[in-house]
Amino acid sequence: MSNTDDIRWVAQVALLGDKGAFDKLTCKYQSSIRRFFLNLTMGDGPLSDDLAQETFIKAYLNITSFKGISGFSTWLYRIAYNVFYDSARARKHYDDIDEKEIDGQQHTLSEFSAEKMDIYKALKMLRKEEQTAVLLFYMEDKTHKEVAKIMDCPLGTAKTYILKGKEKLSVYLTNAGYGNN
């Protein structure tokens, strides 16, 4: 499943409106996009699925604007990032989210609750931009350059977000005993 396949499927969708080809793209990227949203929403499964679906629908409608300069994955994450922050602004999810709400969301997710508590606790210590940058860099294996493209910010800023996030997380994880192994 290479980038060549992505380009071929994108061309089929853009030129022929081929939904089958778009389905292949969805199957390939659904896991990473939904995981990205799950971590950003602190484990809110239904909200993550809604946002992921919105991301794929927007990608389908705007697929002709994909120029192939960056990879399809980077382009898709860029849409996902915009969808998340638009939604956060609309729901006032961005800053107003409180402890009770997070706990309630986590209880709705049986498969992600117990094991994911640590990562959510750790991520909650970061600013939203740092969370996004750290998740993209460490969890989704994006490069600094790709993180900057996805977040639409200068490379130096993306590096700063990752660095600051890294510093905060390293203190948290060391205190939690992760660095002692």
Place this chain on the structure above:
Amino acid sequence: METTDTDKMLKSFFDEQKQKVEDNGFSQRTLRNLPEQTDRTWIVWVFALIGVIIATAIAINTGLIVQTLQLLQHIPVYYWLGGVFCFPLVGGIGFYFAQSRTYRLV
């Protein structure tokens, strides 16, 4: 702690937390919710037809069709039979590889 050690620790932490999210019908639901767009597959057929017309015109003008038919008359009947019986074999092999590639993609 050294930067590289911190990086390793964070990488290891995030790798532990990294899970594959099962599809569970998500792709199908997304596919169903895609808005309808004009089907443009006719473009393929139009270009295919144009290609066939051009190829046929060239073949007729250069006498290629007549030459080919004359050539075919000289091929022994056993060669024809061999070709016909080879077709399912070659087609089958091609189909097998096409199928295995499809499974890999999905």
